[in-house]
Amino acid sequence: MAGAGPTAVLSSGKKMPLLGLGTWQSTSEQVINAVKTAIDAGYRHIDTAWVYGNEKDVGQAIKEKIAEGKIKREDVFVTTKLFVTFLQPEHVREAMMQSLGSLGLDYVDLYLIHNPQGFKYGTNPREIFMPTGNIEDIFDEVDYVETWKAMESLADEGLAKSIGVSNFNTQQLERLLQNCRIKPAVNQVELHPYLAQPELVDFCKRNDILVTAFSALGAPARPKVFSSGDEEPVLMEDPSVVAIAKKYGKSAAQVLLRYHLDRGVSVIPKSVTPSRIQANFDVMDFSLSKEDLTSLGQLDRKLRLVGAKLFVKHKYYPY
Ligand SMILES: NC(=O)c1ccc[n+]([C@@H]2O[C@H](COP(=O)([O-])OP(=O)(O)OC[C@H]3O[C@@H](n4cnc5c(N)ncnc54)[C@H](OP(=O)(O)O)[C@@H]3O)[C@@H](O)[C@H]2O)c1
Numbered sequence: 001m002a003g004a005g006p007t008a009v010l011s012s013g014k015k016m017p018l019l020g021l022g023t024w025q026s027t028s029e030q031v032i033n034a035v036k037t038a039i040d041a042g043y044r045h046i047d048t049a050w051v052y053g054n055e056k057d058v059g060q061a062i063k064e065k066i067a068e069g070k071i072k073r074e075d076v077f078v079t080t081k082l083f084v085t086f087l088q089p090e091h092v093r094e095a096m097m098q099s100l101g102s103l104g105l106d107y108v109d110l111y112l113i114h115n116p117q118g119f120k121y122g123t124n125p126r127e128i129f130m131p132t133g134n135i136e137d138i139f140d141e142v143d144y145v146e147t148w149k150a151m152e153s154l155a156d157e158g159l160a161k162s163i164g165v166s167n168f169n170t171q172q173l174e175r176l177l178q179n180c181r182i183k184p185a186v187n188q189v190e191l192h193p194y195l196a197q198p199e200l201v202d203f204c205k206r207n208d209i210l211v212t213a214f215s216a217l218g219a220p221a222r223p224k225v226f227s228s229g230d231e232e233p234v235l236m237e238d239p240s241v242v243a244i245a246k247k248y249g250k251s252a253a254q255v256l257l258r259y260h261l262d263r264g265v266s267v268i269p270k271s272v273t274p275s276r277i278q279a280n281f282d283v284m285d286f287s288l289s290k291e292d293l294t295s296l297g298q299l300d301r302k303l304r305l306v307g308a309k310l311f312v313k314h315k316y317y318p319y
Pocket of ligand 1: 021023024114166167213218220222251253254268271273277279280
């Protein structure tokens with residue numbers, strides 16, 4: 001994966017570029033340009049999900065870059081996610097096939113259980129994020145260990161080169177580790193200086209699970225339904241982050257990305273703005289000192305910006 005920036009070897013033995021492009025909330029039109037711009041800038045890792053509704057466009061952009069001769073399929077690491085309405089083991093393969101069909105690929109590099117909390121098969125995602133009725137009526141307490149067994153079968157078949165999870169806590173990971181044949185290669189979670197989760201990161205490191213940080217820039221454009229409702233500080237404007245950025249002649253965003261790379265954590269900033277896509281990848285020429293990493297660590301206020309209050313009553317609520 002030449003030009004991909006730093007990579008990690010997953011427990012599956014596969015290599016994953018640590019810096020990737022996020023695509024949540026990127027519309028079809030935006031994401032085609034974003035993915036192409038990112039590939040031109042050197043990104044070799046794209047993160048999407050069934051529920052983002054843009055797998056088809058992500059796939060099209062990759063296809064165009066392959067046709068141009070810019071990359072080969074094996075040069076780009078594609079992650080997608082099993083949505084919560086497909087956690088029933090009998091629906092896992094169907095969801096995988098839908099995603100592969102949309103992406104126009106015959107395998108993904110990484111397939112993640114999007115969230116440990118299952119919902120009734122066939123539920124419209126809109127009903128989950130903006131319920132018109134009682135949310136508990138659409139919960140499905142399917143055991144994620146059973147979901148995982150079906151994920152293992154996808155890995156056996158070669159449809160997913162690596163498999164992992166997202167939004168799992170340490171207890172849930174522990175339970176999975178005790179009941180799996182194939183270890184989860186990755187746990188993708190919200191992570192940034194306001195939500196540093198040192199115990200979770202250490203647990204994953206000890207168990208050879210690569211952590212991927214989402215909303216690393218503080219998800220400034222997240223939908224209201226995901227925020228806590230209180231006055232929330234703006235991570236990219238935090239005075240300590242801004243001061244550190246000034247010291248290195250970098251932007252706050254670049255420092256927030258480097259913070260993860262310097263902790264051995266993967267990170268997937270989302271942007272549809274070409275200059276930002278470029279700038280977010282332009283973080284390979286510096287690293288943060290131990291002191292600066294420590295002061296960023298001291299900003300921790302256990303502030304979850306995405307998803308904090310949704311589904312608290314679910315049996316497998318992870319936070
Ligand atoms: N597994 C999960 O449950 C989960 C949950 C959330 C996110 N994710 C993944 O993680 C990715 C990243 O997280 P996120 O989308 O929540 O938030 P994020 O990456 O923290 O923030 C994205 C926002 O920051 C802006 N931005 C990007 N680069 C910037 C820069 N250099 N300077 C100033 N603003 C900048 C973007 O604007 P423009 O696009 O307008 O440039 C966009 O509004 C997602 O896209 C998705 O792939 C996964």
